Amino acid sequence: MASFERVLMPGLDKDQYSVLWVEHQDKGRLELNFLIPNTELLTGKRLQPYYDRADRxxxxxWQTIVNGRLGLHDPNAPENRRVLVTPSALPEAKQEAAETITRGLLALASSGEVKNRQDVTEVLENAGFEVVRTTKNSISIADPDGGAKHPT
Structure with a gap:
């Protein structure tokens, strides 16, 4: 935690900021969450602890160094990416449909029948789905029952 604070707040002494760390293991693993008030303690002026473009x-x-030093897996490694990303509030029936579609596409990819994104789009359309959006990282299909679109 101390090394993370030093990396996050370069140039600031410990007495210039406040940080609250919360440790929990409710998901079967150690998780550390932190909260940093946006106030520099000595002057009372605004403090922005993290600005994504500059700090990422x-x-x-730092994460790469610590993961290597501690022998932890890299959460950003390609083999650790999720195949299917769905909204957390997705109804169970739609979640199951997305998982079924994904399993089918993965099976076709394993057998060599699907080799690229165009093949995925064609398979979906041939199965009766309407592809409504494609981005660099996702393909969205229309909900056959109407409603919002969800990435597959």
């Missing part, structure tokens, strides 16, 4: 490369480098 430094924090990512």
């Amino acid at each position: 490369p430094r924090i990512d480098a």
Whole structure:
């Protein structure tokens, strides 16, 4: 935690900021969450502890070093990426449908029948789905029952 604070707050002494750390293991693993008030303690002026564009490369480098030093897996490694990402509030029936579609596509990819994104789009359309959006990282299909679109 101390090394993370030093990397997150370079140039600040410990008495210039306050941080609250919360440790919990409710998911069967250690998780550390933190909260930093946006106030520099000595002056009372606004403090922005993290600005993504400027700070992400430094924090990512720290994470890589710590993971290597402690022998932890890299959460950003390609083999650790999720195949299916769905909204947490997705109804169970739609979640199951997304999982079924994904399993089918993975099976077709394993057998060599699906080799690229265009193949995925064609398989979905041939199965009766309407592809409504494609981005670099996702393909969205229309809900056959109407309603919002969800990435598959």
